[in-house]
Amino acid sequence: MTLSATSLSAEALPTVSLTTLKSALLNLICQVAYKEGDFTLSSGQHSDYYINGKQVTLHPQGGLMVGRLMLARLPQETVGVGGLTLGADPLVTAVSIAGAYSHRPITPLIVRKAAKEHGTQANIEGPSLPPNSPVVVLEDVVTTGQSAMQAVERLRAAGYSVTGILALVDRQQGGAQHYAQAGLPFEALFTVADLRARWQALHR
Numbered sequence: 001m002t003l004s005a006t007s008l009s010a011e012a013l014p015t016v017s018l019t020t021l022k023s024a025l026l027n028l029i030c031q032v033a034y035k036e037g038d039f040t041l042s043s044g045q046h047s048d049y050y051i052n053g054k055q056v057t058l059h060p061q062g063g064l065m066v067g068r069l070m071l072a073r074l075p076q077e078t079v080g081v082g083g084l085t086l087g088a089d090p091l092v093t094a095v096s097i098a099g100a101y102s103h104r105p106i107t108p109l110i111v112r113k114a115a116k117e118h119g120t121q122a123n124i125e126g127p128s129l130p131p132n133s134p135v136v137v138l139e140d141v142v143t144t145g146q147s148a149m150q151a152v153e154r155l156r157a158a159g160y161s162v163t164g165i166l167a168l169v170d171r172q173q174g175g176a177q178h179y180a181q182a183g184l185p186f187e188a189l190f191t192v193a194d195l196r197a198r199w200q201a202l203h204r
């Protein structure tokens with residue numbers, strides 16, 4: 001089995017083409033994030049597989065890979081990326097850092113699951129942006145789509161214009177339909193079908 005995610009040299013990561021990066025990222029997801037077994041999902045549903053996105057977004061090379069690829073998918077007018085803690089935390093950070101290296105300032109916003117009860121009592125962490133600023137919601141894995149929707153609602157309540165949702169992996173279990181009904185553009189870098197096809201190719 002050849003898994004080429006880590007065969008990209010540290011020197012190549014910041015500049016290698018997005019096509020090469022995307023293929024290497026798919027290998028990395030198969031290598032470190034995709035697991036078969038008996039899992040309970042955040043929605044309460046059961047599944048015979050699980051994709052632990054944090055193994056990728058917190059991987060020493062994965063963060064930059066995801067950051068560059070997501071940055072390239074953001075509409076040009078985007079000034080911020082936000083997402084529900086915890087899965088989105090490394091995503092919004094990675095995209096913001098990739099943006100800074102590309103001279104494209106993107107403000108990262110972390111949406112808490114519950115407002116902090118002391119100190120600032122904030123439910124969104126990160127610098128405030130002007131009202132109606134265009135913000136894209138990031139998510140690591142979309143199943144029903146409910147988690148990213150919570151981030152959409154909180155960011156809208158704070159006055160931002162959420163222009164869409166961008167995920168690392170779409171499990172193809174209703175999230176896309178949920179967002180379509182809400183009139184929200186949705187894209188994922190990969191579907192679970194992409195993962196399974198690559199997994200099979202890698203294990204042939």
Ligand SMILES: O=P(O)(O)OC[C@H]1O[C@H](OP(=O)(O)OP(=O)(O)O)[C@H](O)[C@@H]1O
Pocket residue numbers: 042043053084085086087088139140141142143144145146147148175
């Ligand atoms: O599309 P959904 O049905 O909402 O499921 C997907 C959500 O589940 C996971 O988060 P989890 O609830 O495990 O929380 P965590 O990120 O805090 O670990 C994942 O990071 C997504 O946010």
Ligand SMILES: O=C(O)c1cc(=O)[nH]c(=O)[nH]1
Pocket residue numbers: 040041042043049050051052053141142143144171
């Ligand atoms: O639905 C979920 O909770 C879920 C599924 C999955 O594969 N990965 C994840 O982080 N969450």
